[in-house]
Amino acid sequence: MSKYYLGVDLGSTTSKAVIINEKDEIIGRGITNTRANYAVAADITKDEAIYNARFSVLKKKLEAEMQAKPEYRKYINDLENVFQYEQFKVRLDKLGDELLKTCRTYFKDEETQNLMIGHLRNIRKAFKPKIKHEYLYNNLGAKSQFFRDIVSEKYNEEVGKLDMSLFEPLMTVWDKSISPAENERVQFDFKELVEKAMDELKKKYKDLPDTAADSSVNFDAEMNLLRGNFDQVSNTLSHHIDEIAELEFNISNMTGTGYGRALLPFPQECIRSEILCHAFGAHAVFPETRTVLDIGGQDTKAIQVDKYGLVTSFQMNDRCAAGCGRYLGYIADEMSISLNELGPMAMEAKKDVTICSTCTVFAGAELRELTNLGEKREDILGGLHKAIIMRAMSLIARSGGVFNEFTFTGGVARNPAVIKYLTELVRENYGNDIKINIHTDSIFMGALGGAMFARRNIKADLPSAKKSKAPVE
Amino acid sequence: MAQPKEVIKEKSMVLQKEMLAKQFHDLSTAKESGKKVVYTFVPGNLTELILSFDMLPVYPEINALQSGMRKKSASYIKDAEKMGFSEDVCTYVKCDIGMMLNGNIGPTGEKLPDPDLLLLSYTGCFTFMKWFENLERLYPGVPVAMLHTPYQEDGQITDDQVQYMVKQLKEEVIPKMEQVSGKKYNHDRLSKMMENSARSEDLLVNVLESAKRVPTPIDAYFAGVYYIGPIFTAFRGTEEAVEYYSELWNEVQQRIQLGLGPITPEGELKEEKFRLVMEGPPNWTNFREFWKIFYDMGAVIVASSYTKVGGVYDLGFRHEPDKPLESLSKYCMGCYTNMNLPQRVGMLEQYVKEYKADGFLINSIKSCNSFSAGQLMIMREIEQRTGVPVGFIESDLVDPRYFSYANIKNRLESYFQMLEQRKIILAQEGTTV
Numbered sequence: 001m002s003k004y005y006l007g008v009d010l011g012s013t014t015s016k017a018v019i020i021n022e023k024d025e026i027i028g029r030g031i032t033n034t035r036a037n038y039a040v041a042a043d044i045t046k047d048e049a050i051y052n053a054r055f056s057v058l059k060k061k062l063e064a065e066m067q068a069k070p071e072y073r074k075y076i077n078d079l080e081n082v083f084q085y086e087q088f089k090v091r092l093d094k095l096g097d098e099l100l101k102t103c104r105t106y107f108k109d110e111e112t113q114n115l116m117i118g119h120l121r122n123i124r125k126a127f128k129p130k131i132k133h134e135y136l137y138n139n140l141g142a143k144s145q146f147f148r149d150i151v152s153e154k155y156n157e158e159v160g161k162l163d164m165s166l167f168e169p170l171m172t173v174w175d176k177s178i179s180p181a182e183n184e185r186v187q188f189d190f191k192e193l194v195e196k197a198m199d200e201l202k203k204k205y206k207d208l209p210d211t212a213a214d215s216s217v218n219f220d221a222e223m224n225l226l227r228g229n230f231d232q233v234s235n236t237l238s239h240h241i242d243e244i245a246e247l248e249f250n251i252s253n254m255t256g257t258g259y260g261r262a263l264l265p266f267p268q269e270c271i272r273s274e275i276l277c278h279a280f281g282a283h284a285v286f287p288e289t290r291t292v293l294d295i296g297g298q299d300t301k302a303i304q305v306d307k308y309g310l311v312t313s314f315q316m317n318d319r320c321a322a323g324c325g326r327y328l329g330y331i332a333d334e335m336s337i338s339l340n341e342l343g344p345m346a347m348e349a350k351k352d353v354t355i356c357s358t359c360t361v362f363a364g365a366e367l368r369e370l371t372n373l374g375e376k377r378e379d380i381l382g383g384l385h386k387a388i389i390m391r392a393m394s395l396i397a398r399s400g401g402v403f404n405e406f407t408f409t410g411g412v413a414r415n416p417a418v419i420k421y422l423t424e425l426v427r428e429n430y431g432n433d434i435k436i437n438i439h440t441d442s443i444f445m446g447a448l449g450g451a452m453f454a455r456r457n458i459k460a461d462l463p464s465a466k467k468s469k470a471p472v473e
Numbered sequence: 474m475a476q477p478k479e480v481i482k483e484k485s486m487v488l489q490k491e492m493l494a495k496q497f498h499d500l501s502t503a504k505e506s507g508k509k510v511v512y513t514f515v516p517g518n519l520t521e522l523i524l525s526f527d528m529l530p531v532y533p534e535i536n537a538l539q540s541g542m543r544k545k546s547a548s549y550i551k552d553a554e555k556m557g558f559s560e561d562v563c564t565y566v567k568c569d570i571g572m573m574l575n576g577n578i579g580p581t582g583e584k585l586p587d588p589d590l591l592l593l594s595y596t597g598c599f600t601f602m603k604w605f606e607n608l609e610r611l612y613p614g615v616p617v618a619m620l621h622t623p624y625q626e627d628g629q630i631t632d633d634q635v636q637y638m639v640k641q642l643k644e645e646v647i648p649k650m651e652q653v654s655g656k657k658y659n660h661d662r663l664s665k666m667m668e669n670s671a672r673s674e675d676l677l678v679n680v681l682e683s684a685k686r687v688p689t690p691i692d693a694y695f696a697g698v699y700y701i702g703p704i705f706t707a708f709r710g711t712e713e714a715v716e717y718y719s720e721l722w723n724e725v726q727q728r729i730q731l732g733l734g735p736i737t738p739e740g741e742l743k744e745e746k747f748r749l750v751m752e753g754p755p756n757w758t759n760f761r762e763f764w765k766i767f768y769d770m771g772a773v774i775v776a777s778s779y780t781k782v783g784g785v786y787d788l789g790f791r792h793e794p795d796k797p798l799e800s801l802s803k804y805c806m807g808c809y810t811n812m813n814l815p816q817r818v819g820m821l822e823q824y825v826k827e828y829k830a831d832g833f834l835i836n837s838i839k840s841c842n843s844f845s846a847g848q849l850m851i852m853r854e855i856e857q858r859t860g861v862p863v864g865f866i867e868s869d870l871v872d873p874r875y876f877s878y879a880n881i882k883n884r885l886e887s888y889f890q891m892l893e894q895r896k897i898i899l900a901q902e903g904t905t906v
Contacts, residue, residue, distance in 0.1 A: 272890060273883075273886055273890045273891075274887075275886035275887040275891070276887065276890055276891060276894060281537065302703070308899075308902065310891070310894055310895050310898055310899075311887075311891045311894075312856065312862055312863075312891075313852070313862060313863045313864070313865075314864075314891075315855060315865060316880075316884060318867045318880060329849055397867075398849055400853055400856070438607075
């Protein structure tokens with residue numbers, strides 16, 4: 001039986017899980033927003049990684065067929081998306097129950113209760129088909145968006161259409177309901193859910209219009225292949241799908257890391273510092289790496305590693321988290337735009353606006369002042385992104401500078417403007433020859449490093465845990 | 474956090490406690506007994522000279538650290554800030570000023586007497602000068618004696634520098650002491666005291682160097698700050714100090730014979746997991762918590778720079794009875810923070826090697842420029858020269874607002890895991906290569 005290893009990185013903003021096989025290959029990834037209940041966040045991200053791993057195993061198994069028949073690949077990718085939608089539906093029902101419960105306890109008189117419940121039903125009716133469409137036709141499942149974010153965006157949109165007097169009560173009901181709904185772990189039966197997803201897909205393909213011309217959905221060649229051919233593809237793949245649904249995922253060992261690691265339901269010897277995990281993960285993916293920069297939700301780490309991926313020194317921001325991921329989150333809120341839009345908007349900057357990065361809250365004030373002075377949004381955003389990197393550069397300098405290859409990890413590494421300024425400043429300070437690595441899995445590096453420690457069975461061997469058997473040099 | 478267990482104390486610690494109790498009692502009754510009081514500093518202190526005039530020394534930075542350990546510093550600092558001292562001013566200064574504003578009650582609960590002489594005997598720390606300017610205003614009319622200590626810019630103490638300092642002692646310091654105490658300078662008495670100083674210094678060096686053993690019988694930082702207590706303060710040159718250090722050295726020898734590990738407030742450290750060299754002063758407000766993080770990880774400090782702030786005796790300096798003033802001058806110039814950065818790096822490098830350390834750690838103090846300047850350079854140099862993993866944490870002397878337990882613990886955990894992982898993986902490499 002194949003052996004698998006799990007790494008869970010419980011960050012301040014997001015929780016990540018990675019499952020690797022015996023060759024250190026990532027076969028499953030899971031990510032969710034960190035919430036008040038760490039254990040639930042860890043469980044959810046772990047469950048997600050296992051579901052994802054099942055699909056990976058399936059794809060690996062059918063690698064040759066998928067190469068030869070693009071319609072197989074299309075089908076499996078679609079299936080994974082719809083599978084995510086099925087999970088989403090269950091969670092949405094839970095949230096619905098919570099919203100009703102809140103309404104009944106929060107509003108004292110029956111009339112208001114019924115009024116609000118009526119509105120809630122309408123809101124749900126309005127946004128549910130939209131979200132379904134996003135999952136089925138626009139790959140929402142592949143975009144790593146969290147349940148809370150997906151629903152709150154749509155909920156806010158619908159509430160915005162209603163009378164102003166309803167805004168406050170409906171938002172209060174939301175605030176009181178989302179956390180309990182989120183903090184409950186929903187156990188899914190993979191097989192049952194995947195079957196539902198297959199049925200849903202069947203409907204999708206049956207309803208496909210006959211020609212591309214009269215379709216509102218995006219057409220592609222693969223989808224064309226599936227049309228008419230769908231039943232056959234589905235039947236051929238179904239026994240493979242059954243097989244992976246029944247596959248037992250034996251997690252041989254695991255490591256917990258990240259900001260919330262001490263709260264993970266893991267044995268003490270399986271808990272490891274995120275500094276070591278990020279470095280180990282980054283080094284595994286890019287073995288020539290000697291300097292790692294990780295910008296997470298609330299801390300930035302500049303790490304030096306040796307040829308084994310072992311940390312030789314590190315520097316972290318102390319006393320203040322300005323310049324980390326949360327800084328960007330705060331700025332996005334201040335500008336009333338989503339976090340994902342920040343980077344692309346900053347990429348439009350035409351000039352450098354200097355912004356002080358010593359304090360997140362002050363940056364908000366500075367932003368308003370600069371707007372008042374007539375500076376363009378994108379230029380201000382460019383300045384904010386540069387400010388973050390300036391702080392990171394100071395940490396890098398403190399840790400000793402940049403050597404050989406430089407690898408950038410953490411959630412912020414997804415932001416194109418951050419990458420732009422980082423590349424600029426690293427080259428400016430350490431030369432144009434420095435190779436800068438940014439992997440698509442950069443946010444998972446900590447979890448990957450953790451899983452790799454688990455595979456090597458290198459325990460956090462401190463006296464408070466177990467006694468060391470390893471010889472001391 | 475779990476309820477702290479009863480603190481385990483060595484016999485020498487009890488002895489030291491008695492010495493301090495007597496010292497503070499003598500101070501509280503100084504006015505009645507007619508003894509004159511000199512406020513001065515630990516680095517480059519002229520304790521024997523002060524004692525030879527039958528005067529009593531008071532060390533404001535020791536009072537500040539005691540206030541920090543007794544959880545009083547937060548409110549003292551707040552009072553000094555109310556008076557106008559900025560957030561960035563050295564917290565020793567603010568804590569001391571705050572203590573004076575609150576009646577100058579010392580660590581034993583007895584009142585400290587006002588100074589009869591302000592003796593600024595060390596100028597290696599610029600803040601000291603500003604501190605005494607403030608004390609001068611707080612105690613108007615009290616004579617001030619200032620001894621300028623040349624910095625070891627070129628990494629050595631020259632004859633010219635010694636003569637420059639001796640001249641200041643003869644023309645500035647001693648006349649002021651004679652005037653305040655009403656006594657004449659007594660060369661023989663000073664010489665006799667210096668014999669005691671040198672004996673205590675020999676014994677202290679034995680104790681500190683016992684940490685070269687693997688495993689070490691002592692912790693040279695957390696426990697080290699107690700070991701340096703008498704010699705760095707009011708007792709150098711006294712019979713009591715010789716007695717204390719003889720007792721301490723006996724205890725350490727016994728520990729060596731019995732194969733015992735260092736004593737900590739949590740109990741004996743049974744398994745030495747990591748040996749570290751530490752640079753920078755400790756944090757005093759959370760001293761025990763800070764120490765416990767190390768204890769829990771099985772980490773012991775085998776050598777530290779902080780235990781050299783009041784004299785770097787292990788590099789060979791001893792007070793010389795036949796040339797007391799020259800020797801006091803050399804002593805002042807030889808303190809750790811008066812050494813230039815290459816000298817500091819050289820000393821720490823030697824420590825890492827001679828004490829067989831697994832790592833080098835810096836506790837960078839927000840409010841101490843004397844220590845913090847150059848620490849990143851020191852860290853990098855040590856890493857390059859010795860190859861041991863280096864770590865950097867930040868806290869403060871006595872301002873509890875700058876001690877973040879969660880952040881420090883997180884960094885130290887990462888650091889210790891880094892050391893551990895290195896040991897394991899390098900051992901595996903060693904077997905496979």
